[in-house]
Amino acid sequence: MIRIPHTSDRRIEAETEMDASRRRFFIGMAAGSLGAGLGIPRLSLAETMARLTHRQGGRGPSRFHPSFVKDVGLLTDLNATNQGGAWWNFDSYITPIEQFYIRNEYATPRAELDRRVDPRFWRLHIHGDAVERPIEITYDDLLKMPSRRIQSVMQCAGNGRTLFWEQEGMPEGDRRVKGNGWGMGGIGMAEWDYVPMSHILDLVGLKPNAKACLFWSGVDGKAPNTESDTGRPMPIADILERPDDIGLAVERRGIRTPLLG
Template sequence: MTMTPARPLSRRSVLKISLASAAVAPVLSAGPALAGGVRSPLAPRAGAPVPAGPILKPLPLEEFVVHGTNAEMRWGSVRAREALTSQADLFVRNHTRTPVIEATTYALRVHGDGLARPRGEGEALSFRLADLKRLPRTTITATHECTGNGRRFFEVQQGTPASGTPWGLGAVGAVRWEGVLLRDLLARVGIRRDAVSVMATGLDDPFVSGGVDYGRVRRPFDIEKALDDALLAWGANGEPLLPDHGFPLRLVLPGWVGIASIKWLGSLEVSTTEQTSPWNTKWYRMTGGDHPADAPPLTLNPVRSAFELDWDAVLPAARTITLTGRSWSGAAPIVRVEVSIDGGATWRAADLRDKPRRGAGHGAGHGAGHGRTRDLSWTRWSYQWRRPAVGAHELLARARDAAGRTQPLVAAYNDGGYLFDAVVRHPVTVV
């Protein structure tokens, strides 16, 4: 992840701000509220488009595999020379459908007993997009990935089917997010010394499953992440967010599972107690298999690798075939990638096109100096396959990150099909 700028703001300095006064008034203008102090952010202007389906952007079949309310990027459509994933090409993970939100009526609501002056939901502070854009801007480049990426391989490769969307490896992309660090907003609002968690809630339709209404998608995260590199993003790759990717504002928790980066962010509740939701208790935890009943909610994404090839790709015979791919990790930069062209019998090092920066790693670090650079984007690599024999082959790629994590040959089973990190056996045919 590259982040510019990294402002020297630690939790201690935030707490110092919050303790300077018993009641801290917001320095930003608060938007007008409806009855009860609650803004209506879902008021489209006259003539605005209405969602016609769960996903609004075009989904050409040569670029996407559509899974109902979700859409997966095809690796064969990835352009090897482009490091970032355009929003047009980025996967879509929706629990319900993409909402249409008018930016001019949108406001982010902040409340909770963890604020320097505790506020209930009915008296939440309300910040317009223009208010947030007056704060120092930060750009973070990071790999963004669905927690269930690779789920189908639990069945097709390991013979242990798991429930959920049967993603291949295309529920991932690298994005340069633009926005404001959450810690910068919290520094101005003020938080209590004993604040421990933040609940992020989206503005999409309530999620109903099996006749149960679970409410809007929401998930808490710890205050340490909030004061580290959590980002309130309004842009991606130099452009405003598309509706399918969270317009007008979304949360981005770099390195963490995709569900944690709530789209269409409506509110943040800062609390002095640990918060819970179905998205960190019922789902997005490791359950089943050999996992204990009290397994914690998922946070960091694992190490993964993928070839820039269609599944069952047909390759023309040649003296040398250049294979390209990408590897990524939620914890640290990739430092080594190995490729096997004989089904795993032998391994050879791939050439890394994106070298890890010195000192790169997960998290901003409290008190980080101005201009500190970190990298949690994926690493592009290539491998020269010399004298490939005509016929069927299995290609394998495995990576190691700077934290010492390496892809295993078998992923630990869980009944939610999360975090499949095993080496994927990619079939191709040389003709």
């Protein structure tokens, strides 16, 4: 659901970029320097990465969990609904789906348990007191709309939280930083196909008093078929500033969403 009210909302968004080639360069340099200093033979980059892998050389055993829809054997097990990326294994610019972290508040919705995420029954409602023409869109409708492709970093706001615990002396008491112990695994780079908001807004039309857009999940609830409590507001001004860069993701490198969790 997308609701566009005339009341204002605030949004705090953090973005980051990671240069995988630069990171691998420093891993190789660190290994080479260590070998030289201790009289140990220098390691090639491939040998260094092999020694940094885990679980059978980075090809971890299968691990399935009812809270997720993919094999999480290559991820670090944080808790029942969150899995971190094994960042020491990252060796590509685009993060493979099996290594992409999962940040869920609840279990990933499954079509066999909740028909609202079944493509046959999924619906997107766009409405609000600042919308001229409220509409309902099916998944097939969305796939037929003009789309664009973008490579974009997705990151949890808590990525690197363990650095605060260990480096900033915030492990307990009033200074403790609460949340998942991501390490540096709460980040991934993906290539997305999406329908730009410029097209969506042209369909519905905006009234002059439009102030904010609320992207509401509709399906992220404590149990299947329960009402969602998950949404994210965004000022209309921010969307209109980049209407072709912001949109509704429909595929991740040929994999139709939702398949990350």
